[in-house]
Amino acid sequence: MALKFTEEIQRRKTFGIVSHPDAGKTTLTEKLLLFGGAIQIAGAVKSNKIKKHATSDFMEIEKQRGISVATSVMAFEYRGYKVNILDTPGHKDFAEDTYRTLTAVDSAIVVIDVAKGVEEQTEKLVEVCRMRRTPMIVFINKLDREGKDGFELLDEIELKLKLKVCPLSWPVGMGQDFQGVYNKYSEELKLFRPHSKQDEDTYLLRDLSSSDLDDAVGERAADELRTDVEMLTEVYPDFDREKYLQGEQSPVFFGSAVNNFGVKELLDCFVDIAPSPLPRITEERAISPLEDKFSGFVFKIHANMDPKHRDRLAFIRICSGTFERNTNYYHVRKDKKMKFSNPTAFMASKKEVIDTAYPGDIVGLYDSGNFKIGDGLTEGEELHFKGIPSFSPELFRYVNNTDPMKSKQLNKGVDQLMDEGVAQLFTKEDNGRKIIGTVGQLQFDVIKYRLLAEYGASCDFEPLAMHKACWLEGETAQIEEFIRLRKRNVARDKEGRPVYMAESAWMLKTVQDNHPDIKFHFTSEF
Numbered sequence: 168m169a170l171k172f173t174e175e176i177q178r179r180k181t182f183g184i185v186s187h188p189d190a191g192k193t194t195l196t197e198k199l200l201l202f203g204g205a206i207q208i209a210g211a212v213k214s215n216k217i218k219k220h221a222t223s224d225f226m227e228i229e230k231q232r233g234i235s236v237a238t239s240v241m242a243f244e245y246r247g248y249k250v251n252i253l254d255t256p257g258h259k260d261f262a263e264d265t266y267r268t269l270t271a272v273d274s275a276i277v278v279i280d281v282a283k284g285v286e287e288q289t290e291k292l293v294e295v296c297r298m299r300r301t302p303m304i305v306f307i308n309k310l311d312r313e314g315k316d317g318f319e320l321l322d323e324i325e326l327k328l329k330l331k332v333c334p335l336s337w338p339v340g341m342g343q344d345f346q347g348v349y350n351k352y353s354e355e356l357k358l359f360r361p362h363s364k365q366d367e368d369t370y371l372l373r374d375l376s377s378s379d380l381d382d383a384v385g386e387r388a389a390d391e392l393r394t395d396v397e398m399l400t401e402v403y404p405d406f407d408r409e410k411y412l413q414g415e416q417s418p419v420f421f422g423s424a425v426n427n428f429g430v431k432e433l434l435d436c437f438v439d440i441a442p443s444p445l446p447r448i449t450e451e452r453a454i455s456p457l458e459d460k461f462s463g464f465v466f467k468i469h470a471n472m473d474p475k476h477r478d479r480l481a482f483i484r485i486c487s488g489t490f491e492r493n494t495n496y497y498h499v500r501k502d503k504k505m506k507f508s509n510p511t512a513f514m515a516s517k518k519e520v521i522d523t524a525y526p527g528d529i530v531g532l533y534d535s536g537n538f539k540i541g542d543g544l545t546e547g548e549e550l551h552f553k554g555i556p557s558f559s560p561e562l563f564r565y566v567n568n569t570d571p572m573k574s575k576q577l578n579k580g581v582d583q584l585m586d587e588g589v590a591q592l593f594t595k596e597d598n599g600r601k602i603i604g605t606v607g608q609l610q611f612d613v614i615k616y617r618l619l620a621e622y623g624a625s626c627d628f629e630p631l632a633m634h635k636a637c638w639l640e641g642e643t644a645q646i647e648e649f650i651r652l653r654k655r656n657v658a659r660d661k662e663g664r665p666v667y668m669a670e671s672a673w674m675l676k677t678v679q680d681n682h683p684d685i686k687f688h689f690t691s692e693f
């Protein structure tokens with residue numbers, strides 16, 4: 168029997184995995200897909216990460232782009248739930264892509280390497296989730312290796328990631344002595360046998376003082392676990408789902424993704440507690456997923472890898488109502504009706520044309536250049552989605568055209584690449600020169616390569632010593648006055664908003680002191 172609309176929404180769990188490269192995101196994703204039956208063998212999900220040693224090898228990037236289309240969204244069914252995993256590039260140069268993908272999820276799983284603890288990229292990504300109050304579950308991975316002490320790690324997570332943790336599982340030993348994990352959530356002890364089949368050697372352990380525990384792991388480890396769990400109960404709060412859903416508490420699990428250990432426990436708890444599709448905010452009003460009229464927004468655009476076919480794939484998150492194939496929808500920014508004959512959904516690495524999609528789902532729409540990141544589609548209502556900000560780039564370069572005959576192509580190429588969100592474009596207020604801002608050097612290589620391959624345009628990048636781009640908030644008259652005074656350091660972003668281009672942290676501080684009525688933001692939404 169067909170499920171009701173509300174049931175379809177409630178059974179959906181759309182989330183992203185965030186981690187520092189190499190913590191085990193790809194491995195964990197793969198194990199989750201194995202549980203969901205979406206893939207049959209390990210190794211089926213290709214890592215979409217760009218290997219560290221290939222940081223400026225763009226042929227490698229092109230290859231990876233092919234892989235990352237397939238892994239953009241991986242959906243699977245598990246215990247009656249429809250789980251949508253949104254892939255987030257781990258490479259730091261693509262952090263902006265990851266930030267945007269996080270606007271389309273309802274919750275996140277944070278993977279941490281037990282030996283390395285909290286790493287830089289994790290800190291940044293968790294901060295983005297925290298800003299959006301995204302509920303997060305933490306998975307501490309690689310327990311089969313020597314690593315940091317469990318309590319030390321929890322302290323580090325609280326301190327560096329500013330998460331209030333609630334350990335729902337606890338390791339028995341570690342590395343060579345790793346014996347298993349005690350799951351507080353289900354009151355089970357699961358013993359570690361590398362590469363074992365699931366569900367083996369699991370004991371229900373309602374009472375930790377039972378001698379069964381000593382028999383299972385030995386007296387010393389049993390005593391240690393008892394003391395640890397006692398301490399956990401004293402120090403950390405009980406799990407409170409409401410707090411988790413508000414982003415105020417994060418359950419923590421321990422395991423080893425590559426050994427498929429602790430992953431099923433994580434998944435079982437995840438589908439129980441993670442939020443179903445949440446409302447989305449627009450400038451006009453909040454949108455409940457339960458509304459019967461369709462709405463959705465574009466959070467990612469993927470260019471076709473074949474330069475002869477200029478079409479792109481725009482990924483849209485369904486926010487309310489049902490999305491139907493071959494139905495006219497309203498493209499708000501362009502003020503025009505559009506319909507889609509081949510909307511694509513992703514099941515693991517398979518793509519398929521779908522007729523209907525529900526809130527929480529991600530659909531890929533073939534696009535010949537109509538969409539840009541943040542665009543809304545509705546049944547006619549003027550809705551402008553919020554919460555898809557641009558972040559200040561880290562690196563800035565002037566773009567210089569090196570082939571005067573191709574300036575049209577260059578402008579078009581730059582425009583389209585910016586719509587895709589590859590980088591950000593700023594136009595200087597005083598002389599109209601164009602500045603491209605990125606998170607890392609790799610993006611400049613990608614842009615240069617793609618401009619030539621796809622648009623026949625060539626350009627050079629001229630280094631520019633710049634610290635941050637700051638979006639301005641204040642009274643219109645004050646901002647206008649600021650622009651007049653600081654024209655040399657003001658540029659417009661793609662939406663025409665004025666941005667102060669700070670040359671250094673010191674300059675920014677000075678300018679802030681001189682203009683106390685203006686607020687300077689490192690993101691375009693505040």
Ligand code: G4P
Nearest residue numbers: 186188189190191192193194257308309312423424425426
């Ligand atoms: P990422 O997507 O977060 O970048 O990480 P990925 O899953 O690719 O994992 C990074 C490395 O860590 C891989 O090894 C992977 O096998 C290993 N790994 C993942 N989970 C565990 C675990 O629980 N225990 C241990 N010991 N290792 C784990 P690699 O050598 O870089 O690649 P591969 O050749 O094994 O694929």
